[in-house]
Amino acid sequence: MDFLNDTGWEARLFTGVIDDEQIGAWLVARATFEVDPSRGRLAPSEARWPVFHEKVDTRYGTFPSDNHPMHRGCDLVVLGRARCRQPAERCDASFSVGDFHRTIRVIGDRRWVRDARGELVASAPTPFTEMPLDWTRAYGGRAASHGEPVEHPLNPKGRGVCLDEASAEGVSLPNLEDPSMPIATWMDSPVPAAWGPVDRSLPWQLGDRVKQEGWGPGNEPGQERFNALVRTCTPAASVPRNVAPELRGDERVRIALGDDRWDFALPGFNLRVDVQVGDERFVRRTSVSGLWFLADTQLLVVTFRSRWRYRMRPRETRAARLHALSA
Structure with a gap:
């Protein structure tokens, strides 16, 4: 053609x-x-x-x-990057298009440390003025299990994965979090959150769809039903949470990356x-x-x-x- x-x-x-x-x-x-x-x-x-x-x-x-x-x-x-005019322990990085709004919490460097009772807690965030918004700062990464390396299935480039308490001490927490899934203990395993692109969105979409269907141990789908679900997934440059509904093309766009702000209309x-x-x-x-x-x-x-x-x-x-x- x-x-x-x-x-x-x-x-x-x-x-x-x-x-x-x-x-x-x-x-x-x-x-x-x-x-x-x-x-x-x-x-x-x-x-x-x-x-x-x-x-x-x-x-x-x-x-x-x-x-x-x-x-x-x-x-x-x-x-x-998210930028702050003065050193800050945390800020937000948000993207709004029309009625769609998505926010990612940006937090300074933290590690798992022992408190006075010997329990693992997150250290206080280190104040920052700039923070990259890519997947290396999101939850994920690599850890070792029985001497063998284990990668996070969605984000092997990230940080924060812990497989046991003994190896968790001193591990860096992610700098980027979904505000609805804050990390409270070393055992938490939130869905990674960042603003960068992804070249393989299928695993992310499948995870979201499986959760929506309520599938899990004892409630697994048959192969035919699972294959039908796979066919509903489509390639994308963003993870599902960062995909807005179809646009008209004249919506208002608001972007806030720490103290840097942009507000404009699509033409x-x-x-x-x-x-x-x-x-x-x-x-x-x-x-x-x-x-x-x-x-x-x-x-x-x-x-x-x-x-x-x-x-x-x-x-x-x-x-x-x-x-x-x-x-």
């Missing part, structure tokens, strides 16, 4: 075989904007984030490839795809599937998606044109 991009933004059309007769097509477009905090609006940026054909590593985490047809909601990602994106397959013509709208905020450079990367299917017939014209409509 021929593809014409009339937006001036990065865009790519992917196709894949569905069956003997049908082809699936999915379009991914990516726009990069400068955030003007004084005016509360976005301006086009000369910097351009491309569409990813393969996963991309950054110091804050790994973005997955865009080469997948299915996606739900809008991935929220922050690349950067009401109105992208569409005109598709021609032989004599058939149809239109597909795009949805906003990602808002990635680069705090150090104050850039917002917006990802759009659209998909459709068509029948493959030889010698027919097959073309798609991406363009923006007037607001």
Whole structure:
């Protein structure tokens, strides 16, 4: 299928075989904007984030490839740090889009230490002025069991995993926590929380769905039911808790990373795809599937998606044109 991009933004059309007769097509477009905090609006940026054909590593985490047809909601990602003007023991890093709000608690360095009664308790947080918001600061990491290394299944890059009390003493606690799941004892095992991207969201989504279904020991699903659950999971650049519902594209965005704050409105994106397959013509709208905020450079990367299917017939014209409509 021929593809014409009339937006001036990065865009790519992917196709894949569905069956003997049908082809699936999915379009991914990516726009990069400068955030003007004084005016509360976005301006086009000369910097351009491309569409990813393969996963991309950054110091804050790994973005997955865009080469997948299915996606739900809008991935929220922050690349950067929480900053405090004065040394603080804790602060919040939050991202709000419309009615959706997500907060991660940022805490200074702590360790498990013995109190006067000999019990393990968390030390007082060390005041900080900057804290990375990536997965190395979230709960997870590695520990040893019977002399063998054991990795946290969701976040092996993190910190805080303890397998027994004897080895827990002196272990660093995570700097990033979900406020609804604070760590109180060395035995606690919360879901890791951070703002960085993830390249494999399936294990996170499965964990969330299994919890929603109430499955557990003595209440395990059959293989067919579990496979059906797996099919409902879709690739994403964010963990499930950091995925907002589908956006209109004109929502208010508020980001607070410690004392650094941004408040602006999305400009009401109105992208569409005109598709021609032989004599058939149809239109597909795009949805906003990602808002990635680069705090150090104050850039917002917006990802759009659209998909459709068509029948493959030889010698027919097959073309798609991406363009923006007037607001």
